[in-house]
Amino acid sequence: MSAEIRQDLRLTQQLVMTPQLQMAIKLLQLSRLDLIQQLHQELEQNPVLEQTLDTEKGNLQETPAGLAADDTENRKDNTGDIDWQTYIEEHAEASRIRHGFESGEEEETESDLSLTKKTTxxxxxxxxxxxxxxxxxxxxxxxxxxxxxxxxxxxxxxxxxxxxxxxxxxxxxxxxxxxxxxxxxxxxxxxxxxxxxxxxxxxxxxxxxxxxxxxxxxxxxxxxxxxxxxxxxxxxxxxxxxxxxxxxxxxxxxxxxxxxGEDESQVIIPDVYIQKVGNDYVILLNEDGLPKLRISPYYRDMLAKNGSASDNVKSYIQERLRSAVWLIKSIHQRQRTIYRVAESIVKFHREFMDNGIGFLKPLILRDVARDIGMHESTVSRVTTNKYAHTPQGIFELKYFFNSGISKDDGSNIAAESVKERIRKLISSENPKKPLSDQKISKLLKGSGIDIARRTVAKYREAIRIFSSSERRVRF
Structure with missing residues (x-):
């Protein structure tokens, strides 16, 4: 049999981890402080990016977050010739970050920015x-x-x-x-x-x-x-x-x-505020302190002239412009995702928002992922190091995701709610006769929560409470 050389055309789909996609993923999982530091670093490294001043607020368009992202979603990311005039006009104004807290206190922003980055x-x-x-x-x-x-x-x-x-x-x-x-x-x-x-x-x-x-x-x-x-x-x-x-x-x-985490205590500034207005909950993104970004008018004018710069300069600016647009797009996407996740959390945890930790229900990443039509890994990234200010206090978004325990009536109760009940039982116990894990198990079963002694011990240790014998010694 003779060897044969053939050309086959095959159509396949694969995800390529481009630098732009890496940037989007990175921004999504950054904490608020880390995001601010990252944006300042990008401002230093990319001359096409420019930070607007507070005095320029009146010139900002009230564009819904994500408009620039939507407009550029299907734009081809090639290195060929670009219609610079159209390209710049489309993104010059839309590529600015809209801030929901224009009247935020400057003191809080300065405090946030002055915190030094520490390895977590x-x-x-x-x-x-x-x-x-x-x-x-x-x-x-x-x-x-x-x-x-x-x-x-x-x-x-x-x-x-x-x-x-x-x-x-x-x-x-x-x-x-x-x-x-x-x-x-x-x-x-x-x-x-x-x-x-x-x-x-x-x-x-x-x-x-x-x-x-x-x-x-x-x-x-x-x-x-x-x-x-x-x-x-x-x-x-x-x-x-x-x-x-x-x-x-x-x-x-x-x-x-x-x-x-013990060398310094940092004030937690929420990424999102959840406030009750009437019978509904309103979600507000806290964008105060985030640098407001736009494409530099200087480079916009340089490219618009389309002849005063060499090919090498145009190529460099083209690459920097593409990077700037992707950065702004990624920021919009990050903020929109945080909003959608927070909105879904409120939907699942309405009773918690109304009544407190005792009413927290079981919730897993898959529940929210399906609700908002995103992948579980995206939800996982966006809930890490992000905080929500709720009527019940400030909580990390990942706090709302926890397993459940079956109740006698067939419903489930969140593990965090059970831990809170254990904490309350122990806080009201007789110091001379502290409750054993077995006794706590019986008390919870009396409330319809079927929980084993071993699980009580596990939850007690999780909330850093000593055993009954150690509690007795301490008093």
Whole structure:
């Protein structure tokens, strides 16, 4: 059989991660402070971008957010000749950021801008994630895991929930989680205090690690009660070895993530305000402090003349102009997405907005993603490091996403609501006779919430409340 050379024409679809798309994704997941810093950096690097002054407000068009994005959605991103006059006229005015809080206080803006950028726990873990030997799929799993680690370093959702969100086997999630638990800081991504200690124990010398693992795995109750003699007898070792192990445990970090948040306290400025007006809720984006951007009139005039600049200069300005338009488009898209997610959250959590944490319902990313017609990963990005000012206080948007527990009447109650009930029960207990986890379980079951003692213990640890024996000692 002779070799044959043929040409085949095949039509395929694939997503190309262009620099513009990378920019859009990056802006979407930035916090408010990081966004402001990013925009100032773009202003320094791109001469085509220009920041308007407050005195120019009267010249700004009241264009709905996203108009520039919509107008450029289908424009071909080629490097060929461009009708500069039409191109510039279309984007010169529309490519400006509309601010919903024109009358915001300058003091708040200056305070926001003067805050120094600090590496967050999420940044630190994500950096390690991308330096590790992960497949693209494992990186996606790792990103979701890291996005659900709280400020103290604990994983706040279960492996089963992550597997369900990504429609994968939970063993795949567990494998990635085990790798992330080897990241710095030591003890990160644990699901409870016990696991946090055990993770840290793996980094200890063998002579300490073995006995500590034995104590934590099998004698945690005796450890809490300081019953060292009983532990020594059970392990068949001298009590001095137990005391030495306890000293090591006392120096382990119960909150491995706090090193990334205790050096400075920053005032949280909400990204969105949710206010009740009559019987309805109004959502207002807080764009105060965000630089107002537009295409520089100087470069607009230079390109409009279409002959006074060399080809190299035109090519450079063309590339910078394209980058500027994409930046403004991405900002509009970011703000519009935050608004839509907040709007959906209000729809699902109307009772919470009216009555408080006790009325929070179970909600997962998929629910909101389907409601607004976006991908779950987009919702995940937009809810991280974004805050909402609600009638019940200021909350991170990701706070509204949590699992549920079944009630006797067949309905579900959010895990955060159950944690709040546990907190209230403990706050009103008799200090001399603190409630045990079993007693709390019975009290909640009396309210129609079917919850096991082990789950009560898990939630109690999640809200950083000591066991009944430790609470009794403290008083």
């Amino acid at each position: 726990l999420t940044d630190h873990l994500t950096w390690q994630l991308h330096l590790s030997d992960f497949t693209p799929k494992e990186t996606d799993i790792g990103t979701l895991i890291i996005g659900n680690i709280d400020e103290n370093g604990y994983l706040m959702i279960t492996v089963e929930e992550i597997a369900s969100e990504m429609n994968i086997n939970k063993d795949e999630v567990e494998a990635v989680l085990k790798k992330i638990q080897q990241f710095d800081p030591v003890g990160i991504a644990a699901r409870d205090i016990k696991e946090c200690i055990l993770i840290q124990a793996t980094f200890l010398p063998d002579k300490n690690r073995v006995i500590i693992e034995e104590i934590v795995n099998k004698h945690l109750n005796d450890l809490e009660k300081k019953n060292y003699k009983k532990i020594a007898k059970a392990l068949n070792v001298h009590i001095s070895r137990v005391i030495d192990a306890v000293k090591v445990i006392s120096h382990l970090e119960p909150r491995p993530g706090r090193a990334f």
